[in-house]
Amino acid sequence: MEDLKSATDFWVIGINYRKADTTLRGAYAVNEHQYEAILDSAKVFGVSSLFVLSTCNRTELYGFAEQADQLTGLLCRHTEGSAEAFTAQAYIKKGNEALNHIFNVAAGLDSQILGDYEIVGQIKQAFYFARDRGYTNSFLDRLFNTVLQSCRAIRSETKLSSGTVSVAFAAVQFIRNRIDSFDHKRILILGSGEIGQAACRNLLTFAGKDQVTLINRTEGKAQALAEELGLHTAPFEMLRQYIRECDIIIVATAAATPLITVADLAEGDEKILIDLSIPNNIDAAVQQYKGIVLANVDDLSRINDETLRKRQAEIPKAEELITCHIHEFAEWYLMQQHVPVLKAVKEKLHALNMQLAEARQQDDKQAVQKALNTMAKKMRTEEQRPGCNYIETIHHYLKQTVA
Incomplete structure (x- = not known):
């Protein structure tokens, strides 16, 4: 497997929001424990170097193998879904096509909300997780750095990510469209990860700090964010009480099973529930109660405002910058072939x-x-x-x- 380092052996396999709904995406979502297991068994499946990107919109595995089904088998071995169901909805890209894909994903061109810049942080976290454990190679290291350079150029030279449009922002917009005012509303944020933090910050534009309570399984994380933003916190053991008392609940956790179910609600409750988790952490059955309004990430992606229309016009500029950086990476790659x-x-x-x-x-x-x-120059130009x-x-x- 040491020979699996060339671009022809580089693959990406994945599913995303385009063909897979939240339920299906949830079956292939990868948490930290599963990520460790994938890395540890990679060689058994003939995969030499890799990293895994798992967000609310997609699960993708980037790696080196002789065949794509080696990557598919590895992913499905450690997630809930079957290889057959995955293959039916998956995209499989190799070589140049795979390279182009990661640049587009990182830029936000392939995001459910165009230009969503949160994906860059998610890619960093995913890559560092694999690199720190020794599962990347020089090809992936250089590719990752070039992708980040491309993102920075797009960020500074275009308006693709201008304005405030993200899943967390869309959640707040969804709520605003369904209430007259945030006055006297009690709000619960469950989860203090990246998306939970973003939701908190967006909410505080419209609601008072004393209206928002933050709960997280790891209390230290919740307290750190609460101190920064001036919010209240509550222990996870009090979750059921706050579900009953709050009017608006936003869930952004990585739990394997729903944290809010039918048993937590009752007929006559009037609440807005926002599920920003994959797999879903709010049981869809709660909608049996007439007063419950539930939205997940797919529902929120349908927002269409002036900011998104402006972003559409920036796509050609972003694609030009991506092309330049792909050429830069290709030049580095070709020169590596001449090093011996x-x-x-x-x-x-x-x-x-x-x-x-x-x-x-x-x-x-x-x-x-x-x-x-002189020789190197000739090898580049002739x-x-x-x-x-x-x-x-x-x-x-x-x-x-x-x-």
Whole structure:
């Protein structure tokens, strides 16, 4: 598997919001424990280097293998869904197509809400998780850095992510469209991860700090965010009480099963429930009560405002910047293929200089580097084969040295 490092062995397999609803996406969502298990068993499936991206909109596995079904088998081995159901809704991309895909995903061009910049942080977290455990290679490391450069360029040179449109923002907009005012509304935020934090900040634009209570399984995380934003917190053990008392509840957790079910509500309750989790953490059956309004991430993605229309106009500019960065990565990749030849030439030139040392008393480093630079330049700009460059460089160097 050490040979699985070329672009032709690079794959991405995944499902996203385009063909898979929240229920299906939830079956292939990957939590931290599952991610560890995927990495640990990668070699058993013939996967040499990889990282996994799992968000509310998608689950994707980027890695090196001989066949795509090796990656599919690895993912499905450690998630709830079957390989058959996954394959029926999945996209499979290889080589250049896979490279183009990751650039588009990171830029927000493939997001459920166009230009959603939260995906960049999610990709960073996913990549660092695999890299820190030794499951990436030089190809993935360089690719990741180039993708980040592309994102920064798009962020600074276009308005693709301008304005405030994200899943968390859409959640607040959804609520505003269904109530006259936030006055006297009690609000519960369940979860203090990235999306939960974003939801808190968006809510505080319209609601008072004393109206919002934050609950998280890990109380330390909830307290840190609460102190930063001036919010109330409550222990997880009091969740049922706050579900009964609050008018608006936003759930953004990574629980494997629903945290709010029919048993937590009653006929006559009037509440707005927002589920920003994948898999869903609010049981859809709660909608049997007439006073309950429930929305998940797919419902929220249907917002259509002036900000999104402006973002649409920025797509061509973003695609141009992506093309430039893909070319930059391709140039680096192609030069890596010549490294063994350049190394061999360097070793041969130094050996020749050792043999000629008695005939000439001068430092050979500058002459050797000049010859290498000339060869590298030719290999970038000409279609001549590496072997021909090798012979030509040695011959030219000997001619100059003897002269």
